[in-house]
Amino acid sequence: xxxxxxxxxxxxxxxxxxxxxxxxxxxxxxxxxxxxxxxxxxxxxxxxxxxxxxxxxxxxxxxxxxxxxxxxxxxxxxxxxxxxxxxxxxxxxxxxxxxxxxxxxxxxxxxxxxxxxxxxxxxxxxxxxxxxxxxxxxxxxxxxxxxxxxxxxxxxxxxxxxxxxxxxxxxxxxxxxxxxxxxxxxxxxxxxxxxxxxx
Numbered sequence: 001x002x003x004x005x006x007x008x009x010x011x012x013x014x015x016x017x018x019x020x021x022x023x024x025x026x027x028x029x030x031x032x033x034x035x036x037x038x039x040x041x042x043x044x045x046x047x048x049x050x051x052x053x054x055x056x057x058x059x060x061x062x063x064x065x066x067x068x069x070x071x072x073x074x075x076x077x078x079x080x081x082x083x084x085x086x087x088x089x090x091x092x093x094x095x096x097x098x099x100x101x102x103x104x105x106x107x108x109x110x111x112x113x114x115x116x117x118x119x120x121x122x123x124x125x126x127x128x129x130x131x132x133x134x135x136x137x138x139x140x141x142x143x144x145x146x147x148x149x150x151x152x153x154x155x156x157x158x159x160x161x162x163x164x165x166x167x168x169x170x171x172x173x174x175x176x177x178x179x180x181x182x183x184x185x186x187x188x189x190x191x192x193x194x195x196x197x198x199x
Contacts, residue, residue, distance in 0.1 A: 010122070010125050015179070021146055022172065023176070025149020044097045068116075073116070074121060076117040078181045080110045080114035081177045086106065087109075088107070089170055090106060
């Protein structure tokens, strides 16, 4: 039972991370075009990336301590995905650079809460003696997902426009939110079942 639970958790966490990274990779190919469209320039593009990176770096250290204290990584995984969905929706209404910075702050906070939670959960379920192999799979899918996200984004924008790309971005993130929430509930259910069997 526990072995099946571990396999389910590993598969689910990899799937969740793939969706996170694919969604995050959507903006890569069109970033400069998008920033120019809202009236920004090279400095705006750099500042927005800088704001995101600084926020995610600082908040990650704080979020990791909070998540470690409460020991609720699964909850924070789903909660952080909700923040990502709300932040991605912000792209629809961005009309000025300062609004873009606000969206980037939201994404930075969501990503900062997400990373420690998902890494901790994955670490808990992978076999200790095969951790190198499992982390290799994780990082391999990470990079593949970046590429897939960039190619999908470029194709969608080229054929259907930027608005359609944002719809797909939010749609994928919403699906990931529902899947993450279901995954958290499934973990709780399996944990209760294992406890009952142990008794």
